Amino acid sequence: MQEIADAAEVSKMTVFNYFGSKEDLVFRPVEDHFGDAARAVRERRPEESPWEAVRRQLLEMVEARDPAVGLNDDPIARQVRELVMRTPVLMERAFLAAQKKGTRDLAALLAEETGDTMAATVAAAMLSAARNAVIEEHHRRIDAGESADTVAADAPGRAERAFALVEHGLGDYARKA
Numbered sequence: 001m002q003e004i005a006d007a008a009e010v011s012k013m014t015v016f017n018y019f020g021s022k023e024d025l026v027f028r029p030v031e032d033h034f035g036d037a038a039r040a041v042r043e044r045r046p047e048e049s050p051w052e053a054v055r056r057q058l059l060e061m062v063e064a065r066d067p068a069v070g071l072n073d074d075p076i077a078r079q080v081r082e083l084v085m086r087t088p089v090l091m092e093r094a095f096l097a098a099q100k101k102g103t104r105d106l107a108a109l110l111a112e113e114t115g116d117t118m119a120a121t122v123a124a125a126m127l128s129a130a131r132n133a134v135i136e137e138h139h140r141r142i143d144a145g146e147s148a149d150t151v152a153a154d155a156p157g158r159a160e161r162a163f164a165l166v167e168h169g170l171g172d173y174a175r176k177a
Helices: 002-008 012-018 022-042 050-063 075-086 088-114 117-143 148-153 155-170
Strands: none
Touching: 022 050, 022 088, 022 117, 050 117, 050 155, 075 088, 075 117, 088 117, 117 148, 117 155, 148 155
């Protein structure tokens, strides 16, 4: 924390005023994305199902080359990801915060709309799994040395395949009227 404070030319206490812990330095910038899937479903278009909304949002983020969907080959961003992946406390927080909170929020939204908590939980898990699988594939390929441009070029096809699996399992579940 002292090195960060020195680099920012502020006191260590100032850093702690903005970031309560070292882990917050890593996660605060991406916390808004933990609820992306729930936001896509909440703001979906008329006649659009939850799986269509999450797929559309993911494709829009791919097109925009949003780092939140793993399409970033910036060396610093890659180093932060590597740090998270090899640091157990960061990895646990990443899993709990991003995966569980995002899925839980999505399930709550779907349950509120449909009144069926169990099916909403299943649907949220499937949607989150499809989205996360695509994002993890982006990271895997870039970590293996492919450029973000190359990975982005065929990302829409990957997203279509992942959500086709969800579509056949969810069909018209919770389609917004």
